[in-house]
Amino acid sequence: MPEKVLSIGAGKHQTPLIKAIRDSGYLAVAVDIDPQADGVKYADIFYPVSIFNRAEVIKCARQVKTDAVITASSLLGAGKTVSAVAQSLGLKGPSAKAITNSTNKLKLKSALLANGIPTPRFGELSSDALNQPEFPVLLKPVSGVGGENIKYFKKPENIRKQSWDTACFWEEYLEGEGISLYGLVGDEVCQCILAANKKHSGPPDFTRHELTPIPFRRKYQDLFQKIVKVLGINFGPFFQIDCLKRGGELYVIDVGIEIDPQIAGLLNSEFQRNIYREMIKLAL
Ligand SMILES: Nc1ncnc2c1ncn2[C@@H]1O[C@H](COP(=O)(O)OP(=O)(O)OP(=O)(O)O)[C@@H](O)[C@H]1O
Ligand SMILES: [Mg+2]
Numbered sequence: 393m394p395e396k397v398l399s400i401g402a403g404k405h406q407t408p409l410i411k412a413i414r415d416s417g418y419l420a421v422a423v424d425i426d427p428q429a430d431g432v433k434y435a436d437i438f439y440p441v442s443i444f445n446r447a448e449v450i451k452c453a454r455q456v457k458t459d460a461v462i463t464a465s466s467l468l469g470a471g472k473t474v475s476a477v478a479q480s481l482g483l484k485g486p487s488a489k490a491i492t493n494s495t496n497k498l499k500l501k502s503a504l505l506a507n508g509i510p511t512p513r514f515g516e517l518s519s520d521a522l523n524q525p526e527f528p529v530l531l532k533p534v535s536g537v538g539g540e541n542i543k544y545f546k547k548p549e550n551i552r553k554q555s556w557d558t559a560c561f562w563e564e565y566l567e568g569e570g571i572s573l574y575g576l577v578g579d580e581v582c583q584c585i586l587a588a589n590k591k592h593s594g595p596p597d598f599t600r601h602e603l604t605p606i607p608f609r610r611k612y613q614d615l616f617q618k619i620v621k622v623l624g625i626n627f628g629p630f631f632q633i634d635c636l637k638r639g640g641e642l643y644v645i646d647v648g649i650e651i652d653p654q655i656a657g658l659l660n661s662e663f664q665r666n667i668y669r670e671m672i673k674l675a676l
Pocket of ligand 2: 537538634646647
């Protein structure tokens with residue numbers, strides 16, 4: 393009986409992953425609230441269950457006796473479900489610490505700061521914050537994704553006019569070149585495999601970006617390894633780091649335990665398939 397690999401989600405982001413599970417000779421199992429989702433037709437076993445219903449997903453995982461659990465994009469919080477399933481069934485997956493540091497930007501930036509890794513200045517929203525001098529600043533949701541609800545402020549007065557809540561923090565706005573690093577993290581593997589220029593639409597709308605691969609440098613691998621270590625990223629299997637380059641220094645903005653569908657789309661199809669295959673091997 394081939395080993396079973398459970399995909400958290402069967403939408404368009406997970407479809408190439410589900411295909412890769414099958415093409416690698418494993419049984420593809422998938423959960424998704426939508427029985428019409430793109431990837432369902434490629435799954436050998438499918439459960440119409442929401443990826444947010446973690447208790448139910450864990451039940452399915454136990455019932456099918458899956459050998460591995462994995463996802464592609466964690467935009468919807470699929471990463472947390474992977475971690476919960478992995479912990480419940482004793483499978484490989486990101487630890488709770490890895491999930492916290494990659495989904496809570498305040499925790500992430502505090503860990504970077506404590507370990508001497510450059511990151512734009514930041515703080516919690518308090519009355520003190522309103523007097524801090526680093527304008528322009530961005531107000532960001534602590535657990536934001538997809539650039540949504542990032543607000544740009546040139547002057548303190550404008551912040552005062554806004555109604556903001558405690559789930560946001562401020563961050564110094566840095567002009568710079570976006571550089572993102574992508575790689576694999578698993579048992580005994582910590583390899584940055586790709587660097588790209590990430591060009592954002594900028595203020596006021598941070599929801600769109602363009603990626604262009606750039607030549608690889610040794611220092612990207614060094615930074616990738618260092619960040620994996622200080623954040624306690626025990627496992628990805630895919631991991632990405634967004635930086636801004638200014639004055640020859642790379643400032644870390646954000647990290648994610650996910651394969652950005654846009655970066656996957658940039659790779660030639662053979663390279664893309666190989667990455668998904670490697671991710672599956674690491675998860676088993
Ligand atoms: N402090 C900053 N100064 C300048 N630009 C920034 C800053 N923070 C973020 N940006 C720009 O906005 C983008 C999105 O920021 P961030 O990663 O924090 O948000 P997100 O919601 O996780 O978005 P995404 O899903 O695109 O990563 C960054 O890639 C960068 O181009
Ligand atoms: Mg981000």
